[in-house]
Amino acid sequence: MTAYLSRVIDTRLETVILGMVFIASSLILAAILNLPTHVYSATVSATVAQTFLGVGGSGAWWPHDLFSFPESARQNLSELLFSESGLAISSYRYNLGGGGVGVSNPVRAPETPYVSPGVYNFSADPEGVFFLQQASDFDVPGITMFVNSAPAPLTSNGFSCNGQFVNANGPAYATYLVDVAQHWREAGINISFVSAMNEPDNSFGPLPCGQEGMLVEANQRATLITSLWNELESRGLTSEIGILADESSSTSLATSEYSEWLPEVVDMVAHIVHHAYDFPTDAEYEAFINSANAVSGGKTTWMSEICCSLGSPDGSGRGYTEGFDPTINNALMFAGLVFQSFVIGGEGHYDFWTLVSSGLGCEPLTDPTCATTPNSEGWTDGVIYYDPDYATNGNFELYIVKHYYAYKHFTNFVRPGTQRNPVTGSDANEFTLVVSNSTTYSVIAMNPNTTESTISLTFPQDVCASTAFRTSATEDFSTVTPATGSGLTWSLPLSETSLTTYIFKREAC
Incomplete structure (x- = not known):
């Protein structure tokens, strides 16, 4: 028995020694081979730290094109965006159109239901409404209705761009927004937030414009928000529909303007919402958060729009620029922006821009590497792409890039609550x-x-x-x-x- 135990101990000791030798050898080999x-x-x-509220993106402007795709392709897209097997986004931003008056690109000119004060055509913009309904049918928990421009009759120049918000039209504009939100809520679509001025720092002129836009000067924003709050309050909806503001295009611009409007309406705003097209450094992002907290008394901030950058996985080289890069390198660069918002900024909500884009910058039917190879002609502004010439060449394929799979890590696991x-x-x-x-x-x-x-x-x-x-x-x-x-x-x-x-x-x- 003693001899047996001795052999067992010797064997185990030999195993331990061999294991140590193997580890040491592996480290030496690793050093030799670098x-x-x-x-x-x-x-x-x-x-x-923070509680998360949603991760998602925007329904602008791709519904205009994708609505024309075969039903099977539309359902495939809805599955990719909304289903548990896909991204399962928890935030969807529905773009309520301003009618596109003065906008040269029809894709970026969604119809408006506004006909005249109190009169609406809710069959307008069937493209945007279809995917809004799809988001609702898939139980996306957070739906925001955002606006680039008021209906043309309510702007300063009678167009859907290159004009300005008119203070005197604040109550009429607010009535319109709440009427539309309430209509869709009564239809079973739970619009829970309204953003009345998307990038109010830009009218996107001159005419003819490339997209809708309405300038809202910093000293006008409190007036607009107050009008919207008063309309919601008159209908008992302030606890059902939150106001998001002001969606400035950059953190640096937002910081410089908050003091002009935010203190007056801070209790009316559900969340302070911003874009980040200045691509701030971590230090700049943290400074922005601190500034917003100081002005608002600690009101939560959301990141609601970003796209269109080249750059490396570590974040170097990023900045707003043209160019299509569907590779893992750029996908990780954008993932780094999500980490920045959540970890550096401590924010609880993140939205990418268009989600779906035609900005391939190449022809996928003639170039089999089109959707997987970087080029300088396209745009990195989506996680799913489609052929811009679909209407003439019949190509209804959806091209999924690395950004989709990278974003899925956040949309699937950073869930509300x-x-x-x-x-x-x-x-x-x-x-x-x-x-x-x-x-x-x-x-x-x-x-x-x-x-x-x-x-x-x-x-x-x-x-x-x-x-x-x-x-x-x-x-x-x-x-x-x-x-x-x-x-x-x-x-x-x-x-x-x-x-x-x-x-x-x-x-x-």
């Missing part, structure tokens, strides 16, 4: 987002580098890894091996240039 051995350590806080658990430690960075509900932790982690790395993550309670999904140059939200570990501490491998979501149950294995 293979990555990066391990980053971080800790998940037990204290939650979930919360962010900050990640701390000397190795913590903004590219790790931990989202929790009562039963699950979802760890969304990006590796913008061309070498592999690993996060050693410590949780505030025992957890159990369940599954994982990765998007990379060769993977599209693919199921991959779950994290390894036990108890509080787990190892999360991150492939080069990738975005990975690791799912953990909030219980011991």
Whole structure:
């Protein structure tokens, strides 16, 4: 028996020694071959930060074209955007048209239901209404009705662009907006927010214009918001429909103008909503948030529009520019903007711009690499693309780019009601987002580098890894091996240039 135990101990000792030799050899080999051995350590806080409200995008202006697609293609698109198997976006921005008077591009000139004060044609804009209805049918929880311009008769110049909001028309404009929102709510479409001035800093002139737009000077915005609030209050709807404002095109411009209008109406505004076409640095983004909080007394901010940038996964080189880049590199650059909003800004809501775009910049029927190869003629403003010549060549194909699969990590796991658990430690960075509900932790982690790395993550309670999904140059939200570990501490491998979501149950294995 003693001899047997001795042999067992010797065998186990030999196994341990061999294992140590293997690890040491592997490290030596990695050093010789210059293979990555990066391990980053971080800790998940037990204290939650913000509560998330929605992740999604806009229904402008692609419904004009996609409504003309065969029914099967339209349903396919709805599945891709709204279903649990697709993006399952939790926020949809319906563009209420101003009639397109003076707009040269019909795609960007949605019809308005406005006929005259109190008289409406709700069969107008069947394209936009179709996808609004689809969002509702798929139970998208957050639907915003946003406006680029008031109906032409209510603007300063009688056009849907190159004009300005008229203070005296504030009550009439507010009545129109609430009438339309209430009509669709009574039809079963739960419009829960109204944005009456999208990018009020730009009228998008001169005539003829490329899109709708209505200038609302900073000193006019309180008047517009007050008119809208009064109309909602008169109908007992202030707790049902929230006002979003002011959707300035950049954080720097918004910061410079908040003091002119926000203090007067801060209690009427549900959320302060902004765009980020200045592509701020992290320091600038944080400064913007601090400024908005100081002026508003801590009112929550939302990021509601961004698109159109080239750049690298680490965020370098980003800025508003023409160019189509459907690759993982650009997809991760845009994912970095979501991390910036959620982690640096502490915001609870994020919307991409058009979601669907025709800006391929190439001809997919004649170039088989069109939808997968960067070019300088297109625009990176969608997660799904279609052929702009569909009407003449009959190409109704939908082209899904890497941005779709990268965005899916956020739309699928950053759900309304979930919360962010900050990640701390000397190795913590903004590219790790931990989202929790009562039963699950979802760890969304990006590796913008061309070498592999690993996060050693410590949780505030025992957890159990369940599954994982990765998007990379060769993977599209693919199921991959779950994290390894036990108890509080787990190892999360991150492939080069990738975005990975690791799912953990909030219980011991």
